[in-house]
Amino acid sequence: MPLANGFLTPDQFAGEYFFDLAAGACPRCRHVQLVEQPERERMFHDRYPFFTASSTRMAAHFERLAGEIGASYLPAADPFVVEIGSNDGTFLRHFAQSGIRHLGIEPSASVAQVATALGVNTDCRFFDAALASEVIAAHGQAHAVIAANALSHISNPGAVVEGIKALLAPGGVCIVEDPYWGDVVEQTAFDQIYDEHASYFSVASVQYLFGQFDLAVFDLQRQPVHGGSVRYLIGHAGQHEVSARVSQGLAQEEATGLHRPEIRAAFQDRVTAAGRDLMALLGDLKRQGKRVVGYGATSKSTTTINHFGMTADLVPFICDTTPAKHGTFTPGAHIPVRSHDEFAAAYPDRALLFLWNHAAEVLAKERAFTAGGGKWIVYVPRVGEL
Ligand code: DWN
Numbered sequence: 001m002p003l004a005n006g007f008l009t010p011d012q013f014a015g016e017y018f019f020d021l022a023a024g025a026c027p028r029c030r031h032v033q034l035v036e037q038p039e040r041e042r043m044f045h046d047r048y049p050f051f052t053a054s055s056t057r058m059a060a061h062f063e064r065l066a067g068e069i070g071a072s073y074l075p076a077a078d079p080f081v082v083e084i085g086s087n088d089g090t091f092l093r094h095f096a097q098s099g100i101r102h103l104g105i106e107p108s109a110s111v112a113q114v115a116t117a118l119g120v121n122t123d124c125r126f127f128d129a130a131l132a133s134e135v136i137a138a139h140g141q142a143h144a145v146i147a148a149n150a151l152s153h154i155s156n157p158g159a160v161v162e163g164i165k166a167l168l169a170p171g172g173v174c175i176v177e178d179p180y181w182g183d184v185v186e187q188t189a190f191d192q193i194y195d196e197h198a199s200y201f202s203v204a205s206v207q208y209l210f211g212q213f214d215l216a217v218f219d220l221q222r223q224p225v226h227g228g229s230v231r232y233l234i235g236h237a238g239q240h241e242v243s244a245r246v247s248q249g250l251a252q253e254e255a256t257g258l259h260r261p262e263i264r265a266a267f268q269d270r271v272t273a274a275g276r277d278l279m280a281l282l283g284d285l286k287r288q289g290k291r292v293v294g295y296g297a298t299s300k301s302t303t304t305i306n307h308f309g310m311t312a313d314l315v316p317f318i319c320d321t322t323p324a325k326h327g328t329f330t331p332g333a334h335i336p337v338r339s340h341d342e343f344a345a346a347y348p349d350r351a352l353l354f355l356w357n358h359a360a361e362v363l364a365k366e367r368a369f370t371a372g373g374g375k376w377i378v379y380v381p382r383v384g385e386l
Contacts, residue, residue, distance in 0.1 A: 001306055002331035003042060004194035004299035005049055009328060016331070017042060021303070023193055023200065029208040030259050032181055032200040034193075037155040040107070040126060043196055044153075048108030049324040050299065052090040057361045059090050061225055062148070065175070066094035069144050073173045074100070082135065082142040082167060084127045084160065085150025089115025096120045103135060103142075110324070128156075132163030141169035149226070152178040155198045157209055165213040165236075174215070174234040176206065182258050183228025187381040190271040190307070191300035191354075192227065202258060203249035206232050219243040227357045227380065275308040277383035282314040282352075291348040292377070294318030295362065296355030297325050297337045304354065304379065306332040315352055319343035344368075350385070352377045 001021035008016060017038070025032045053059050069081065081095050086104025088111045095102040096119045104122040106112040112124040125131055135142075145164050154160050164174050181200040184192045192200070199205075207217050210232075218240035219233040230249075233240075257263045285292055294301065297320040304310070310333060317336040320326070325337045343351070347369050353376050355362055363376070363386075370376075376386040 001195065002302060003038065004196055004302040004331065005043065006302075006331040007049060007297065007325050007328035007337060008331065008334075013329075013334060018332075019195065021193065021195065025259070025261075025264065027259070030202055030204040030253075031209065032202070032205065034155075034195070034198050037198050038195050040155065044108045044126075046109035047324070048110045049322055050087070051111055051114065051322060052087040053114075054322055055358055055361060057358060058225065061223070062091040063094055065146075065148070066091055069146070069173075069175070070095075070098070070100070073144050075143055079144070080139055080142045080169075081144045081146070083150075084145065084147040084164075085153060086115055086120065086122060087111045089118045089120035089122065091146065091148065092120045093118045101139065103139060105131065105135075127154075127163060128159045129163040129166060132167045136167060141172070142167050143169050143172045145172070145174040148175070148177040149179075151176050152199045152201060153196050157199060158212065161210055161213050161215065164234075165215055168215075168236065170236060171239055172235065173240075175231060176201075176234060177223060177229055177231040179226045180222075180228050180230040181205075182253060182256070185258065185263060185267045186256075187227055188267065188270045188274060189227045189380050190267075190274070191298075191303040191380070194299055194303045196299060201230070201232075202253055203230065203232075203246065204253055204259065206230075206234075207246070207250070210234050211237075216240070216242065217246055220245045220249050225357070271307075274379055274383055278304075278377075278379045279308055279310070279314075281377065281383060281385075282310070285350060286314055290350060292316075292350045292352055293343055293348040294335065295343065295351040295353050295376075296320055296358070297322070297330060298354045300357075301354035302331045305330060305335065310335075312336065317342070318354065347372050347374050349373075350375050350377050353386075356380045 020036045022035045024035045080101040083104045086106045092104045105127045107126045112122045115122045181202045214237045216237040221231040223229040294315045297318045312335045317338045319340045326339050328337050
């Protein structure tokens with residue numbers, strides 16, 4: 001596999017980086033993670049092209065989270081909020097606007113610069129225990145530490161949790177939110193598996209990971225974003241009342257057999273079937289002379305395209321709203337990425353929805369496409385047309 005966000009230009013094709021993409025599961029601690037992980041500097045740098053604000057629904061989601069933290073978890077006097085993996089400042093800007101002390105830690109300069117321009121204090125480095133010590137020395141401990149779609153991106157989560165342990169003030173809350181492994185398996189959302197997602201968390205694995213550092217998950221909230229996520233509320237062990245939702249989440253994982261090898265084997269079989277069905281559908285459409293365009297040059301699409309062997313022959317281009325991706329080619333298969341204007345200028349017969357996790361947002365704004373007879377091709381949770 002190539003890098004999921006390694007969009008490139010023809011002069012870079014020859015030197016393109018590839019690695020073996022495979023996830024492994026630990027039977028003891030239940031952690032699911034990539035076996036081979038590319039160096040972090042290859043993935044997160046000054047050309048990183050994913051901006052959280054590209055989804056208005058996600059922006060609203062993080063505005064709500066900021067409101068909830070402000071209302072429930074910050075002390076009245078001089079609160080301090082830290083976000084790990086703060087991207088373009090979509091979340092922290094709400095604290096910046098309210099004059100609340102905050103710090104974003106974000107290693108990708110491309111997105112960190114956008115945050116800084118919004119007035120979000122941003123330290124453009126990778127977070128670990130050493131950086132946590134620097135933050136404490138400069139600002140003191142944090143009352144809330146947020147890592148949303150961030151901890152799953154870190155190949156050595158222990159070093160990060162060690163830093164969180166030091167950084168979190170007594171009684172403070174750490175909020176971790178990531179796609180839930182149980183939903184990835186249940187929905188056959190195989191395309192969540194790619195280089196940037198080093199870990200695939202479950203309640204059991206998060207509890208084990210944080211428990212090693214004397215931190216405890218005290219509540220869980222399911223979140224209907226990115227195909228099904230879990231928000232874990234974590235604090236110093238013994239400092240928060242533990243909700244029954246935690247033991248219920250663990251019990252459900254046991255009941256569904258989430259951690260059993262045969263469940264993963266069945267998941268793998270469903271992925272193979274999805275590839276067969278999707279490629280057959282695209283082949284049929286091509287034979288019928290139908291025009292298919294990809295919708296959303298997502299990180300996930302890199303897995304779908306390359307795992308199933310999709311080419312520009314079947315999907316001549318993918319439209320996307322991120323200017324940094326326009327004029328580039330997708331990693332591996334080198335399908336052109338073009339602006340959304342090109343999609344709207346001449347609607348295709350079918351749009352292959354690589355953005356299935358934002359289907360509600362996309363379908364609502366693309367009514368003209370379907371009104372004109374266009375149809376969506378989806379492949380999560382199963383291959384079909386909408
Ligand atoms: O974990 C991660 C998640 C949270 O975000 C990262 N590793 C990278 C990224 O994953 P992704 O690229 O799969 O994210 P999205 O949000 O599913 O897709 C973003 C892409 O889709 C951007 O290039 C913008 C584009 N987009 C679009 O063209 N039209 C997005 C929306 C909402 C749209 O309407």
